[in-house]
Amino acid sequence: MLLSKTVLPNKTWTLRSFPEKQFCATENAELLEEDLDLKNVDDDKIIVEVHAVSIDAFIRTMLDSNANPAHGGVGLNCPIPALGYGKVIRGNDKFKEGAMVTGLMQAAKYSVSGGEGMQKLVSLPRAPSSVFLHQMGISGIAAYIGMFVSPRKYPRKGETVVISAAAGAVGCIAAQMAKLCGARVVGIAGGEKKKEFLLKELKLDGAVDYKSTTKTVAEQLDEQCPDGIDFFFDNVGGSTLDCVLQRINLHARISICGAISQYDSGKINNKQSIVGPAHYIKVAETSSTISGFNMMHYQSHFLKAIGYLSWHYYRGNIVCPEHVEKGINSFAKSLEMLFAGGHCGRLIVDISGDIE
Amino acid sequence: MLLSKTVLPNKTWTLRSFPEKQFCATENAELLEEDLDLKNVDDDKIIVEVHAVSIDAFIRTMLDSNANPAHGGVGLNCPIPALGYGKVIRGNDKFKEGAMVTGLMQAAKYSVSGGEGMQKLVSLPRAPSSVFLHQMGISGIAAYIGMFVSPRKYPRKGETVVISAAAGAVGCIAAQMAKLCGARVVGIAGGEKKKEFLLKELKLDGAVDYKSTTKTVAEQLDEQCPDGIDFFFDNVGGSTLDCVLQRINLHARISICGAISQYDSGKINNKQSIVGPAHYIKVAETSSTISGFNMMHYQSHFLKAIGYLSWHYYRGNIVCPEHVEKGINSFAKSLEMLFAGGHCGRLIVDISGDIE
Numbered sequence: 208m209l210l211s212k213t214v215l216p217n218k219t220w221t222l223r224s225f226p227e228k229q230f231c232a233t234e235n236a237e238l239l240e241e242d243l244d245l246k247n248v249d250d251d252k253i254i255v256e257v258h259a260v261s262i263d264a265f266i267r268t269m270l271d272s273n274a275n276p277a278h279g280g281v282g283l284n285c286p287i288p289a290l291g292y293g294k295v296i297r298g299n300d301k302f303k304e305g306a307m308v309t310g311l312m313q314a315a316k317y318s319v320s321g322g323e324g325m326q327k328l329v330s331l332p333r334a335p336s337s338v339f340l341h342q343m344g345i346s347g348i349a350a351y352i353g354m355f356v357s358p359r360k361y362p363r364k365g366e367t368v369v370i371s372a373a374a375g376a377v378g379c380i381a382a383q384m385a386k387l388c389g390a391r392v393v394g395i396a397g398g399e400k401k402k403e404f405l406l407k408e409l410k411l412d413g414a415v416d417y418k419s420t421t422k423t424v425a426e427q428l429d430e431q432c433p434d435g436i437d438f439f440f441d442n443v444g445g446s447t448l449d450c451v452l453q454r455i456n457l458h459a460r461i462s463i464c465g466a467i468s469q470y471d472s473g474k475i476n477n478k479q480s481i482v483g484p485a486h487y488i489k490v491a492e493t494s495s496t497i498s499g500f501n502m503m504h505y506q507s508h509f510l511k512a513i514g515y516l517s518w519h520y521y522r523g524n525i526v527c528p529e530h531v532e533k534g535i536n537s538f539a540k541s542l543e544m545l546f547a548g549g550h551c552g553r554l555i556v557d558i559s560g561d562i563e
Numbered sequence: 564m565l566l567s568k569t570v571l572p573n574k575t576w577t578l579r580s581f582p583e584k585q586f587c588a589t590e591n592a593e594l595l596e597e598d599l600d601l602k603n604v605d606d607d608k609i610i611v612e613v614h615a616v617s618i619d620a621f622i623r624t625m626l627d628s629n630a631n632p633a634h635g636g637v638g639l640n641c642p643i644p645a646l647g648y649g650k651v652i653r654g655n656d657k658f659k660e661g662a663m664v665t666g667l668m669q670a671a672k673y674s675v676s677g678g679e680g681m682q683k684l685v686s687l688p689r690a691p692s693s694v695f696l697h698q699m700g701i702s703g704i705a706a707y708i709g710m711f712v713s714p715r716k717y718p719r720k721g722e723t724v725v726i727s728a729a730a731g732a733v734g735c736i737a738a739q740m741a742k743l744c745g746a747r748v749v750g751i752a753g754g755e756k757k758k759e760f761l762l763k764e765l766k767l768d769g770a771v772d773y774k775s776t777t778k779t780v781a782e783q784l785d786e787q788c789p790d791g792i793d794f795f796f797d798n799v800g801g802s803t804l805d806c807v808l809q810r811i812n813l814h815a816r817i818s819i820c821g822a823i824s825q826y827d828s829g830k831i832n833n834k835q836s837i838v839g840p841a842h843y844i845k846v847a848e849t850s851s852t853i854s855g856f857n858m859m860h861y862q863s864h865f866l867k868a869i870g871y872l873s874w875h876y877y878r879g880n881i882v883c884p885e886h887v888e889k890g891i892n893s894f895a896k897s898l899e900m901l902f903a904g905g906h907c908g909r910l911i912v913d914i915s916g917d918i919e
Contacts, residue, residue, distance in 0.1 A: 492857055496854040
């Protein structure tokens with residue numbers, strides 16, 4: 208028994224109100240401080256001491272009152288979920304005490320659940336656990352499926368690939384995969400700092416700053432992609448997608464990973480108000496394809512993905528910087544930050560304080 | 564020499580003004596009656612006595628002042644092109660006098676060109692030449708490519724297929740192909756007459772009348788597709804596409820053949836104003852694909868397509884009714900009619916009077 212006490216002082220982020228548009232940490236979320244009394248926890252539940260959680264765009268899509276069932280939905284005053292890892296401090300039939308687990312848990316110090324959606328955290332030599340929240344976890348697998356599995360054909364040497372939100376966790380991994388395919392890769396991100404990150408850290412062939420005040424995205428794409436665009440990995444949607452569609456080549460592939468421009472506008476679960484790609488007819492004119500994916504439909508590819516990702520992780524070919532916020536208290540502000548987009552790479556909240 | 568005269572009384576439809584929105588026969592087109600003096604026709608040109616032309620939606624996209632290069636563009640006072648067939652009455656190195664040819668010609672009694680985009684009309688036993696303008700020509704090949712080549716996977720037994728503009732030339736052939744795949748097929752068309760055509764002539768499993776005053780397309784789709792939609796062959800775009808996207812199943816395929824709802828609005832060449840599919844995010848949620856095609860990018864498949872189409876033509880498995888208008892004078896009104904949509908099947912203008 209790892210627990211000497213029967214009452215644990217817990218902190219859990221709960222949904223106070225459904226965000227109308229932008230998620231506002233102080234208005235929509237509340238940090239509930241409540242003792243977790245083990246006597247009141249059913250025997251078939253496990254308690255996980257959460258070590259770290261990642262901040263994912265999909266969390267936002269679960270917070271609407273009319274959340275799409277595909278995304279799940281969080282009820283008012285219920286715990287906000289997040290992907291993370293931690294140690295089982297009270298087990299059940301499936302998970303032993305002391306085991307490290309990863310999966311969907313609560314944004315809390317102690318997460319209580321039946322263990323659904325969790326699995327043992329496999330440790331790899333010389334790899335900190337936190338990489339399983341990005342390049343060897345959901346971000347890396349999403350990039351792999353959106354780059355190699357879901358589209359008709361992956362990027363080839365000589366082709367031009369564009370990645371939106373290329374400084375983000377999935378985008379930066381997708382961009383490096385495209386480079387490994389031998390393609391010319393142009394990333395889109397906001398601000399000079401991120402542009403520098405794309406060019407210097409990720410060594411991409413070009414970068415487009417969508418926040419630039421001197422040039423439009425269209426002008427920059429024309430400069431950076433003089434031969435048109437063959438492959439687009441899209442995390443953003445909206446006008447960025449339309450800008451790219453106007454420049455696609457014959458047999459182009461558009462891989463839809465997300466549409467973060469729409470998530471925080473209250474539109475993603477009310478699709479009538481989403482701005483559809485007006486230039487979708489370009490896919491007919493160029494015999495191109497728009498393919499989307501929900502990674503949970505491609506679970507049979509996870510192992511291959513992990514194999515590919517760990518190969519390149521150890522060789523240093525694919526990196527994903529971590530932007531770490533400290534302590535459970537910073538969770539809601541971090542979710543707000545994801546949409547403001549000030550960070551590079553993977554946004555992680557270190558709850559137990561063991562990420563260096 | 565087929566020609567005993569050196570001057571032929573010709574009639575040619577020319578573009579008088581660019582249609583702003585809807586094409587208006589009396590305003591935008593003019594029937595030029597002018598003698599064709601053979602002395603003035605260069606030796607390398609051929610003259611085709613046009614027997615029949617078909618009325619295609621793509622003609623409309625060539626009539627805008629800002630026509631997309633992919634569609635070509637017609638200058639003011641220039642002849643309006645149309646797909647057709649006829650007899651070469653003066654040949655050149657490539658085409659002999661007396662040969663039957665088919666391809667893009669002028670909407671005229673006599674079409675003068677270098678023979679580019681034309682080919683010999685292959686005659687098949689017990690098949691009238693006009694079938695090469697629909698089920699064994701452009702309509703059949705477009706349906707074949709949009710059903711079998713361009714999408715990730717063609718329709719399977721047990722799947723639900725929806726076809727828009729299902730009473731149109733391409734739509735009715737695509738619908739019959741889907742039936743031959745063993746799928747449940749639901750067609751969308753406007754008006755009671757067409758609905759009856761879909762159910763009785765094409766023997767589809769369901770029909771949706773988009774002009775119904777009692778039920779919306781959404782309501783009818785819910786009734787006709789209780790298990791969702793696996794494959795959508797879209798000729799229409801706009802709100803119909805969005806209605807279908809809301810109902811797609813896992814790994815659905817959307818094949819974009821056209822967007823006729825946008826063609827006659829002046830939008831197709833000014834894409835900023837096209838209504839994009841707001842529900843495109845559904846393709847990510849369901850791991851689905853939107854693929855478009857321009858049949859000219861798939862010429863290597865034409866022979867296979869013709870093989871498939873003629874096999875089913877002789878067995879009576881794929882039919883395409885002809886709606887025949889008589890005489891060159893009726894061409895412009897027929898183009899207007901295409902968008903008003905009163906006919907079933909292929910709209911053909913019989914110029915020489917040899918279609919029964």
